[in-house]
Every structure is written in C-alpha cells, then in structure tokens.
Amino acid sequence: MQRYIALVHKSGKGQYGVMFPDFAGCVGAGATSDEALDDAREALAFHVEGMRQDREKIPAPRSLEDIRAAKQSWVDWNGAIVAFVALVPARARQERVNVMIDHQLLRAADKRAKTSHQSRSALINTALESYLEA
Numbered sequence: 143m144q145r146y147i148a149l150v151h152k153s154g155k156g157q158y159g160v161m162f163p164d165f166a167g168c169v170g171a172g173a174t175s176d177e178a179l180d181d182a183r184e185a186l187a188f189h190v191e192g193m194r195q196d197r198e199k200i201p202a203p204r205s206l207e208d209i210r211a212a213k214q215s216w217v218d219w220n221g222a223i224v225a226f227v228a229l230v231p232a233r234a235r236q237e238r239v240n241v242m243i244d245h246q247l248l249r250a251a252d253k254r255a256k257t258s259h260q261s262r263s264a265l266i267n268t269a270l271e272s273y274l275e276a
Contacts, residue, residue, distance in 0.1 A: 143274055144229045146203045148182055149222035150175055162227070163209045163217045164201050165189055175223075183227050190229060228275040236263075 148170075151159045158178035160170040168189040170182025190200055206224060209217065243251075255265040 144203050145226040146186065146229060147206055147209060148179070148225045148227045149218065150178060150225055151218065151222055160185075160225075160227075161218065162186060163212075163214065164204055166216060179225060179227065183230060186227055187230055230271055230275065 146162055146164050148160050148162055151161075152175075153159060156173070158172050158175045160178045160182035162168045162182070165186065168182075168185055170178050170180075170185045172178035172181050193200055204212075210219075251265055251269075252262055255262050258265070260268075
C-alpha cells in the first residue's frame with residue numbers, strides 16, 4: 143500500500159488542515175488532527191480515483207527530501223507536522239466470504255460494532271483497512 147506525505151497545519155481557529163505535496167489541490171480538514179487525517183485519507187482516495195477515471199498518471203510517493211528539494215511555492219512548510227497517509231483504494235464492490243473467527247473475538251467485535259452504530263461487516267472492513275495501513 144502506497145503512503146503519501148501529508149502536511150498537517152493547525153489554524154488559529156483550532157481547526158486542522160491537511161495538504162498533499164504530491165497532489166496539488168487535494169486537501170482534508172477537521173476539528174482535530176485525527177479527523178483531518180481521516181478526511182484527508184478519503185480525499186486522497188477520491189482524488190486518485192478521479193485521476194484514474196481521467197486516465198492521468200498517478201505519481202509515485204516522493205520522499206520528504208525530494209519534496210523539500212522541489213521547492214514548490216504552494217507547499218506550506220510553516221508550522222507543518224509531517225504525516226504519512228496510506229492510499230486506500232476506493233471500495234469497488236462487496237464480496238461475501240466465509241471465514242473462521244474465534245468465538246470470543248467475534249462477540250467482542252459485535253459488541254464494538256453495536257456501540258459504534260455500525261454493522262459487523264463495516265467494523266471488520268474498518269479494522270482491515272487500519273491493519274493494512276500500519
């Protein structure tokens with residue numbers, strides 16, 4: 143899974159913004175840095191999907207050194223926190239699978255799904271995405 147460098151900025155109003163030096167115009171925002179990075183992850187997937195539909199070339203992730211050396215005037219380094227955001231492919235279609243899961247683990251997952259107001263499948267999808275991003 144490809145990881146792209148993101149620059150996280152905190153505004154004077156307590157909001158957070160995220161920009162991607164590899165993708166001009168692709169941004170995320172949120173009330174917390176975590177919310178902003180979640181929004182940025184979705185924005186990155188949406189942006190890249192649009193590029194694919196337009197048959198544009200998707201850039202390979204650049205290193206921090208390469209991004210700094212490029213000296214792009216629109217990249218704001220002032221006060222930025224550097225983060226890595228994985229490019230999670232947009233979900234194309236759901237597929238039914240038959241898997242074996244430990245009984246107690248499944249009960250714990252069902253409990254978590256219920257308290258977070260999501261289905262078992264949504265919880266497992268989210269957990270797999272998080273695991274694959276790590």
